[in-house]
Amino acid sequence: MKKRFVVFYTAGVVLIFMFxxxxxxxxxxxxxxxxxxxxxxxxxxxxRKALAERGAYVATAADCYxxxxxxxxxxxxxxxxxxxxxxxxYATNISPDKEHGIGExxxxxxxxxxxxxxxxxxxxxxxxxxxxxYRKMTPEDVDAVYAYxxxxxxxxxxxxxxxxxxxxxxxxxxxxxxLLNLPGDTFQARDDRSEQWNRGHYVVxxxxxxxxxxxxxxxxxxxxxxxYLQGAVLEGMEAPDVTREGLLRMGFDAPSLAHFMQxxxxxxxxxxxxxxxxxHFSTQYMRQExxxxxxxxxxxxxxxxxxEEPPPQPEPVEVSAEIAxxxxxxxxxxxxxxxxxxGEGIPHVAVPMTTNITLRLEDxxxxxxxxxxxxxxxxxxxxxxxxxxxxxxxxxxxxxxADLATWMRARWGGQxxxxxPSDVENLRREAHD
Amino acid sequence: MTRATKxxxxxxxxxxxxxxxxxxxxxxxxxLHEYLNLTGARMGCGQGICxxxxxxxxxxxxxxxxxxxxxxxxxxxxxxxxxxxxxIAERDTDGAVTDLSPVQQAFIEHFSFQCGYCTPGFVIGATxxxxxxxxxxxxREDLEEVITEALDKHICRCTGYIRYLExxxxxxxxxxxxxxx
Ligand code: FES
Ligand code: FES
Numbered sequence: 001m002k003k004r005f006v007v008f009y010t011a012g013v014v015l016i017f018m019f020x021x022x023x024x025x026x027x028x029x030x031x032x033x034x035x036x037x038x039x040x041x042x043x044x045x046x047x048r049k050a051l052a053e054r055g056a057y058v059a060t061a062a063d064c065y066x067x068x069x070x071x072x073x074x075x076x077x078x079x080x081x082x083x084x085x086x087x088x089x090y091a092t093n094i095s096p097d098k099e100h101g102i103g104e105x106x107x108x109x110x111x112x113x114x115x116x117x118x119x120x121x122x123x124x125x126x127x128x129x130x131x132x133x134y135r136k137m138t139p140e141d142v143d144a145v146y147a148y149x150x151x152x153x154x155x156x157x158x159x160x161x162x163x164x165x166x167x168x169x170x171x172x173x174x175x176x177x178x179l180l181n182l183p184g185d186t187f188q189a190r191d192d193r194s195e196q197w198n199r200g201h202y203v204v205x206x207x208x209x210x211x212x213x214x215x216x217x218x219x220x221x222x223x224x225x226x227x228y229l230q231g232a233v234l235e236g237m238e239a240p241d242v243t244r245e246g247l248l249r250m251g252f253d254a255p256s257l258a259h260f261m262q263x264x265x266x267x268x269x270x271x272x273x274x275x276x277x278x279x280h281f282s283t284q285y286m287r288q289e290x291x292x293x294x295x296x297x298x299x300x301x302x303x304x305x306x307x308e309e310p311p312p313q314p315e316p317v318e319v320s321a322e323i324a325x326x327x328x329x330x331x332x333x334x335x336x337x338x339x340x341x342x343g344e345g346i347p348h349v350a351v352p353m354t355t356n357i358t359l360r361l362e363d364x365x366x367x368x369x370x371x372x373x374x375x376x377x378x379x380x381x382x383x384x385x386x387x388x389x390x391x392x393x394x395x396x397x398x399x400x401x402a403d404l405a406t407w408m409r410a411r412w413g414g415q416x417x418x419x420x421p422s423d424v425e426n427l428r429r430e431a432h433d
Numbered sequence: 434m435t436r437a438t439k440x441x442x443x444x445x446x447x448x449x450x451x452x453x454x455x456x457x458x459x460x461x462x463x464x465l466h467e468y469l470n471l472t473g474a475r476m477g478c479g480q481g482i483c484x485x486x487x488x489x490x491x492x493x494x495x496x497x498x499x500x501x502x503x504x505x506x507x508x509x510x511x512x513x514x515x516x517x518x519x520x521i522a523e524r525d526t527d528g529a530v531t532d533l534s535p536v537q538q539a540f541i542e543h544f545s546f547q548c549g550y551c552t553p554g555f556v557i558g559a560t561x562x563x564x565x566x567x568x569x570x571x572x573r574e575d576l577e578e579v580i581t582e583a584l585d586k587h588i589c590r591c592t593g594y595i596r597y598l599e600x601x602x603x604x605x606x607x608x609x610x611x612x613x614x
Contacts (some may be wrong), residue, residue, distance in 0.1 A: 329508065332458035337504030338481060341436070341458045349480050387480050 032178075033118075034135055034186050035111045039143075042107050048147040055148025058141045061207040061290065062134065063282035064149075067091040076149065077101070077157035082128045083235065085221075087164035089128045097154035110146045111139065115186075117178060124174035126162070127181070132223065133209035136187035136202070181222030193302060196289075200297025203290050204229075208282070213239040213274065229298075236430055237273055238366050240357070244300050250357040254295040254307035261291055264380040267355040272375050284381040314360065314414020319407050323418070327407030330400055334392060343412055349387050359413030364405045368419070368427050371401060398424040441511045445469060446520025455507050461500075462486050464507035465517060473518035473553045479503045483588040485554040489516040489561060497564040499557055518553035521560060535608065536560055539600035547591035558584050559601045566611040573612055576602060 043051070059065070068091050070079035076095035081088045095101040102110065105120055112118045117131035125131060134142075167173060187206055189198045204210045211223050216232040218224040231241035240246055247257060251268050264271040264279035271279050283291070296304040319327075332341065338350035345352030353359065358367045374391035396404070398421035405424075409415035436458055442451030445465075455464060465471040465488075477485035481504040490498045491514040500510075523532035533541070536559045546552045562583040571579045580601050589597070605611045 329457070333506035333509035334504075336458050336506065337460055346480070387482055390481065 032182070032184050033112065033116045034184075035108065035115055036139065039108045039111045039139060040106075043143060043147060048150060051144045051147035052151040053148075055144035055146070055151075057285075057287075058137075058144045058207065059148055060282055060285045061203065062137070062145065062209070063278060064094070064145070066277050066281040067128075068094050074155040074157050076152050077155035079157065079160055081160075084126075084128060084164075086168035087162065089126050089162045089164065090160035091128075092159045093155060093157055094149055095152050095155040095157075096150045097156050100156055100158050101154060102149065103154055107143065107146055111142050114142050114145070117174075117182065123171045124178065126171070126174065127177065127221070130209040130212045132182055133206060133212055135182065136206035138187065138206075141207075177220060177222070180220055181218075194296075196293045196296045196304065197300075197302050198297075199290065200293035200295070203286075203294045204297055208294065210242065214242050233363075233365065234274070236365070236427070237369055238361060238363055239275070240361055240366075242298055244298065247298060248308075248311045250360055251310060251313075251355055253310040254292075254299040254301065254304045256310060257298065258288075258291040258295040258304070261294065262286065262288075262381065263384065264378075265351065265384055265386065267352065268357045269351045269355075270375075270378060270380065270386050272370070272378065276378055279381065313355070314412075316412070317410040317414060317416040319410045319418075323403045323406050326400060326403040330396065330404045331408065334395065335404075338387070338389075343408075348385060350389070351386065353408060354412050356412065359409050360415065361413075362415065362417075364409060364415075364419045364423060365427065367405055367409065368401065368424055371396070371404070372424075372427065372431070393428070398422075398428075439508060441508055443510045443512060444514040445471070446516055457506070457508060459507050461488070461502035461505050461507045461510055465502060471517050471519050474502050475550055475553055476503060477550070477554075477588065483551070483554070484558065484586050485551050485588070487554045487557045488518075489557055490514070491516060496568070497561045499561045518556055521556055534560065535604045536563065536601070539604045540597070543596045543600035543603070545592065545596040545600045546589070551587060551589040551591075554587050555584065555589070555597055558587050559597075559604070562601065563604060563608065563611065566605060570611055570613045573614060576605060576612055580605070 065076070067080050067082065068078050069075050070077075070081075070091070073079045074095070076093070077097075077100075078091040078093040080091040082091060093101040096103040098104050102120075105113075109120045113120070113125060113129075114131060114137065115135045117125045117127065117129065117135075119125055162169065187202055190201075193201075211229055213234055214229045214231060215223045215225075216227045216230065229242050229246075231246060232239050240250065252260070256266060256268070260266040260268060260271075261279065261283040264276060264284065270276075286294075292304045296302065296307065299307050301307045335353075339345055339353050340350075343353035345354075358370065361367075370389070372391060372393045375386075375389040377385065377388040379385045392401070401424045402419045402421045405419040409419070436456045438454040438456050440452040441455050442449070442453075444450065450469065453468065455468070462474055462476060465474055466476075474488055475485035477483035481501050484499075484501060486503045487499045487501050490500050490510070492498055497516075521534045522530045522537060523534075525531050534556070536556055540546060540552065540556065545555070562580065565583075566579075577598065580598055584594075584597065584601070587597075
């Protein structure tokens with residue numbers, strides 16, 4: 001009897017403690033900050049002025065604009081809807097408007113938003129804002145972005161209300177999320193690696209926040225560090241593996257990767273979707289040394305010049321005569337007009353298939369999505385452009401498209417696994433969900 | 434890739450064509466021009482952009498669809514029913530045009546075109562649109578937008594497009610059942 005009482009008693013105490021701890025987290029008792037007290041001191045007008053120009057570059061490399069300006073909307077006034085599995089989050093106004101933007105934000109508040117994920121009044125931000133990555137930014141760079149944004153035109157545009165379902169509309173719950181997913185440390189340069197490698201690491205992790213898309217998420221929707229940059233599926237498309245192995249498989253060497261990030265088009269294909277926007281708003285403006293650094297880091301070499309040769313073209317894989325007959329006919333009838341009978345493409349019109357990344361990915365998803373839904377006309381940096389690709393959702397049935405995928409992937413991508421009609425069917429269904 | 438020929442048959446402007454040996458990968462436009470001497474589907478860009486080269490595909494369920502012939506292989510049309518610009522007007526048994534289609538007539542009345550290079554494509558596009566409106570009528574206030582959206586992809590280098598739009602709108606309004614009040 002007594003023993004039982006002790007068990008109950010202990011369990012009760014543990015529960016009370018757990019509850020108290022949860023309440024404490026909920027109200028922010030365990031928030032970890034990496035923001036130092038030196039930023040409590042406001043920047044002087046002269047300092048701001050001096051910093052703003054560099055801030056423009058940092059903000060570009062960190063791609064702030066892409067989310068904080070809605071298509072057709074006022075610059076920096078937010079409004080871009082970001083779709084999450086829990087509802088829609090709208091990017092906020094970060095122009096220096098005093099009422100709707102960050103005009104009244106102090107330097108310290110801005111630092112805390114960028115690096116701790118906490119808003120002006122202490123409420124947690126949603127991690128759609130990549131503060132987990134920006135946390136690694138140096139205080140100097142955060143100052144520069146602050147100075148730059150404060151030098152922009154104030155835009156009196158009210159923020160839109162997020163459309164999130166319960167319980168995700170309770171911001172405080174994010175404190176639990178932060179506890180598990182927000183790393184306590186900041187960016188650490190490694191002494192045993194070159195300056196270029198370290199800079200690349202900083203550009204990739206802190207500014208470019210590449211991992212936000214290219215690192216898969218864990219059950220908590222935090223970045224799964226054990227699969228760092230190994231690729232993830234976002235809004236139906238795969239953000240491919242951009243580790244050294246992944247990049248080699250796609251046919252890159254470090255210089256061609258740097259070039260791809262700058263131009264958006266290369267023998268490996270053209271950037272589309274979200275990555276097109278990244279090039280459009282951010283990487284095309286990166287300095288050559290930053291592009292090189294990023295490529296050196298991703299290929300894990302200290303000097304981009306020392307990077308290995310690009311891998312050879314994968315060997316074609318045999319497919320069954322039946323699949324080949326169906327696919328070859330489809331290819332000649334519907335694809336070859338632009339991509340060439342031998343997959344050679346037409347310059348400035350359609351990219352070649354022979355060296356295309358999408359055919360080399362293990363998962364056929366990106367290929368299938370592209371054929372089903374097409375690609376809009378894209379204006380790449382400089383004077384390069386590619387024509388729109390039609391959608392073929394109603395021109396090809398599941399079997400025809402599966403055969404086409406199997407054959408093209410085998411022929412040019414060296415992929416031996418057959419794509420099945422049910423793969424196509426699933427993707428079609430996904431688009432309707 | 435070797436270009437073998439393959440027999441194909443199809444129906445063009447209600448006329449049975451083939452079987453005829455056609456190289457695999459030959460684009461439909463070349464087939465129409467070189468094999469059937471139907472040169473009305475114009476070569477504009479050859480890249481699927483301008484839509485000067487389109488033809489009507491008469492689907493089995495009776496609906497009409499628009500296809501670009503410059504980027505679609507002839508063999509894709511195997512067994513299908515195709516209507517080119519030459520088959521839009523009514524003709525007598527000698528092949529002389531007796532009656533223009535309402536779309537063609539309206540384009541003339543509205544002075545919709547100048548050089549006329551894009552016109553076959555616009556006729557095809559408008560014909561397919563009117564066919565759709567028969568099944569899915571639109572409200573009066575949406576009409577202009579629907580026309581613009583449907584014909585937007587057709588490029589014309591001469592005119593301001595507005596006369597094409599006005600012509601199609603006129604036909605849509607005059608034809609019973611296409612526009613709900
Ligand atoms: S010629 Fe076919 S779309 Fe321009
Ligand atoms: S009338 Fe000349 S291109 Fe349209």
